[in-house]
Amino acid sequence: MYNGDKIYKKILLCVDGSKFAERAAEHALFISSFSDAEVMFLSVVETNFSAGLPADESIYQINGLLKQEAEKNVEKVLKVGKNGFNDIKTTTKIDEGSPSEIILETIEKENIDLVIMGNSGKSGFDKLIIGSVADKVTKKATCSVLIAQ
Template identity: 50%
Template sequence: MYKKILLPTDGSKYANKAAEHAIWIASESCAEIIVLNVVETSSLVGLPAEDLIVKITEMLKEEGKLAIEHIVEIAEDSPTEAKCEKTIKITSKTKEGSPAEAILKTIEEEDIDLVVMGTSGKHGLDRFLLGSVTEKVVRSAGCPVLAVH
């Protein structure tokens, strides 16, 4: 039923729980998983030193890389049925910008069939201050979205 599943991750426990669901669905439908980490750089714009912005961005990218690697480890450790002739294909992507916008753009660019994402990220306050990324994706995505809590 699904050919491409988008799994946004920020390394939070909710993203890791979503990964378990995405991996199971992918193993049942022989789908590819695209793991996406979005480095939100908008909050760095007002910082005084350019080199500080570059260093923080690199740190955030490294944190995102670790989050993606953790998802790959979860997939490798997951017992999957032998329904598919091959192992689950996992592709990783990192983007910069607004998480909701980057997720929605990736849905269109990659012709995503299903998004599986956590209900909350690492920064719970974002939900009250900016509106939930998950909520924005659920309201605007052109495909089904599974929100995992």
């Protein structure tokens, strides 16, 4: 039963540059405006592609470009809110690794109450081989997860 406490104190908004992430940002902005929840923007640079490759300069350059793209994705989502996030406490985190693993680790480390993420729209062979990040997170998360379409 609801006792008057705020349901959401900290929301994790997963950002990947997709239109689904923009939609997720709209949900985060709406929910946080009513709950006064802090919103943490998380963008994960997928680095699994380089597993087993020799660590040379070209790999470092690719990782650098991917990090820059992740930063741009966060900025893009902030603009989607048309500066609506100005009155909301926000933090930004850009990390490297497996997106689902980083999201699940962040939920635990940051005491996240709600994860909001877009549906990546993967289907067919891609989903069979790598699986959907949204699927993995919803199955293993210790908090509520909202998937924006």
